[in-house]
Amino acid sequence: MRVTFKFNLSIHFYEFKQYDIMNTILDMKHTKVTYEMPNCYADFDGKFPFEGIELLKSLELTTVNVPLRFGGKGLGGNTGNRQVLEVLKEVGSYDLSLGRIYEGHINALLLIERFGDGNQKERYFEEAVNGKIFGVWNSEMPTEPLTFNDLNGVFELSGAKVFCSGASNIDRPIVTAEGEKGTRMVIIDMDELRLNEDYTYWRPMGMKSSVSCRFDFSGVNFDQKQILGGPYDYVNEPDFTSGAARFAAVQLGGAEAAIRATIYHLEKTNRTKAPEQLARLAKLATLQETGRLWLKHTGDELNKRYDAPSHSMFRANLFRTVVREICENILSICEMSVGLQGMMQPHPLERIHRDLSVYLKQPGPDRTLIACAESFLKYDR
Structure with missing residues (x-):
């Protein structure tokens, strides 16, 4: 299968010409995918890289590590990790903020494959194939750690996360939160929430387009089906x-x-x-x-x-x-x-x-x- 995407952004390159398009071929179990990335460094003007995300979707790169049986390419578990790293490198050479967001997406899908139950895999891998973007947000300030309480089968979050790369544009972030039995992973449905993007802690000299804001999750509810894996699985080795x-x-x-x-x-x-x-x-x-x-x-x-x-x-x-x-x-x-x-x-x-x-x-x-x-x-x- 050959996927070709013509990409044209209104960006400034200091007369930085477009070099010949790179072709990177990923050899998979029973298929071969050729994807083409623009060989230049983009400029999203400090804003979320919507065009870059659409490029990745069009090239089917957002499903490289979705298992084959769910419609993905099946890389990144115990096979194809070199190819995954090569894809990440190429995306980073196009835009590092996009690369950061994309790496979080890959990480989240790997965690779902590793620790998700059958229903979670079926739901979330289908969503990934249909274009949902995932992420992992685990950073927090010591003064406001993210915790959750069990309110008779409904769980409620309290606290905040910082450096939430992608901000509200991430559809299904995985957050780590402390409960009675330890730290758990929770998959948040962001399309059901309207949280304030707080950029108090994100005023960097670079990586501005990763829009890594702070979110206060206090009062957000979730159910058992959104809990991924067991206690401390997020830091499970290797x-x-x-x-x-x-x-x-x-x-x-x-x-x-x-x-x-x-x-x-x-x-x-x-x-x-x-x-x-x-x-x-x-x-x-x-x-x-x-x-x-x-x-x-x-x-x-x-x-x-x-x-x-x-x-x-x-x-x-x-x-x-x-x-x-x-x-x-x-x-x-x-x-x-x-x-x-x-x-x-x-x-x-x-x-x-x-x-x-x-x-x-x-x-x-x-x-x-x-x-x-x-x-x-x-x-x-």
């Missing part, structure tokens, strides 16, 4: 730790967008033959290829995460650590290559730089380094 590979793949995409913008700038200014620029381009090529090799290796390791959980967690932690270093080095070299122009609007590198700098700030980098060292001493000598 899925919790190995899931870091997904956001690292999106980050790699942002770094490749920075390289692409830098090359175009050098071409436009006739500086591709300057010795110092060639030296920098060689470093960028090495870093890009290193990231791609790590992605392939990590994706293949994730296919075996239930057979060798400790090893897959180790590899995922290594991957997110290496990717951060790769991205930071790429940004530094791109800065030197382009100079001040790359730090000023409307140059495309300016927004890529802001977005990636923010998205690299993931929780627990020091804790991850310690885990890498401990695993190295235990498993990999």
